[in-house]
Amino acid sequence: MLAWVVPPLLVAALVLQVVLADRARLAGDPEWRPRIIALCNTIGCSVPPWHQPRAFHVTARDLRPHPSAAGALLVTATFRNDAAYPQAWPLLQLSLANLDGDALGLRRFAPREYLGSEPGSQWIGPGQSASVTLEVLDPGKRAVSFEFDFR
Template identity: 30%
Template sequence: MGSPSETTPDALDIVADVDKRNPGHELQESTDGDRWLGGSTSRGALALDSPAARPFAIAAVFLALLLVGQLVFHFRTDIAISAPLLQPPLAMLSDVLGTDVPLPRRVEMLSIEASDLQVDQERKQLLALQVTLRNRATYAQAYPVLELTLTDTNDRIVARRLLLPDEYLSAAALAEQAFPASADVDVRLWIETREIAAVGYRLYLFYP
């Protein structure tokens, strides 16, 4: 068995011979790998621009435009309020789709300015309801539904009725079909009680 000083030079010679037979071996492998990666990347980029990929790009653009159109159609009333100049094109779009631009329904912009409920002296079974409604918005709105609740002496509910716009509006107001901006509307309505002992009432407005 030889000493370490005798075996180590032989081992070093073998490694040296391998290095001499394959100069730049590791560098060549690295270069080949880079060339392979570069070729793969280039082919991928070309694939995206190839004619086969164009139908998918067109479909993606079409779906994006369709989504935008649906959002515009869904929020067309809010868009018309915030951008009045867009009302004509929105109306044209609605006409094409066989519909219209709904009137705004912001109940927080409506209020009951005054109301009174009296028994008709000539016909005791009739109640005369007088109401003044106000639209505080700077744009026209849909007319609300009125909820009239009749109560007895103990403030218990004895009757309740919903009053639709075509029941409480005059013919002139119905013809306009919209609650004008910054306007008041006076309502006078007779309601048959049919022997209901009502002494009080509550009145609310809302949009269904």
Template identity: 30%
Template sequence: MNGTTLCPHCDTRFKIVETQLEAHQGMVRCGHCLQAFDARPGFIPDQPSPQLELPILNEPAPPHKLADEPPAVLAALDGAAASSITTAPDADAFAHEAINMDDVVSNKSELDAARYGTLDYVEMAAAAQNGMPPGVPLPPETESSQPMTLAEQVAIVQDEDDSEYRPERRTWPWAMAALLLLLISIAQAAYFFRVDLAARLPGLKPALVSYCQLLKCTVPLPQNTDLMSIESSNLEADPAHENQIVLNALLRNRAPYSQAFPNLELTLNDTRDNALARRVFRPADYLPPLESETIGLLPQHEISVRLHLETTDLRPTGYRLALLYPQP
């Protein structure tokens, strides 16, 4: 059934039909304040109009003439028409007038005539309000003059999964920022691990060298003392030269990549193992002519070192030999 409902948020009343009450357990959205509410508690069904309860005749009713009305009815109609020209009564006045006429009429025939006269009186009053002569049909009501229905003013509440508004998100700025951070991280990793990258991936060394030219840095050979060892060494006197000794050593690179040549630290001791002299030999001091310091000691390769040393009057009885790399 049809009726009206009241919005509890803004106290606006709207028309509503039964199908809208059955949908979504009566939940609707107010077209005025846009708030959702249950339309069932405030629903008021429409009351049928008394005019619609008249019996429907199979034969069309003959045209009604005012001349056939009783004198009492005509007098009442003349008075009502005169008052309607000056002041147009509202709908409540029409209903009150119809009830009074029912009291005046005593029999069924006069009651029917009074009711028909009331309908003519409504037409006359409407014509007087519109400034048109009686008998001229009123223009049909346009869509703009019709009251808005609840379907036009009230939006049915949909399921949250179907009607949830999801704002559009722009992902490309975040993608560009993430890409920029990734490039910065790669550049930092290439700078700090350039030595290991060049040693383990020789194909990247030209690119790393070009990159270091921009940053004013170098790509040196690896310097890992744990993978560089002295396989053997000895210190002996030189029979051809007095006060000279000869140091022989064998260096081995146990790394799977080339390494820089280390420095050799030689310490001469006396009989009590006290240091008499100490000297550090750089690669340029002990490398054979055929070896290149820039290439370094190849992986899994050895190199023989032979040094002639002038001892004068030190007369050492022992020595210690160690390899080391200079601190950056």
């Protein structure tokens, strides 16, 4: 009888080991993530944070001359996490372009830079919005457009 019990237990242990070893990749899949979270809650392992930069969307933005610093621009924006899960705060990329769409300047901002301090939480929740204010050097009159991207 023991011969019938041991092989299925060994197979189950092997499957569990493979799932745990590959949990970071599996947790990045919306179909698998709830199962991996439930498994880790049961056995005490950790699940890497959800990372879906394309789920961040800018809902408002503005660019104007800085009111108190000559040669600088003040950029404001509001963005929202439209992912189904909390995510780590993203890197925010701002690019300025000329009339032909050629980049004149590009800078990436860490969360502490665009929020003004360390975030109160390391996560931005699903549906949560954040407002940011950025001060950047004015690249001159050739800059006619700007764009945000998330990393």
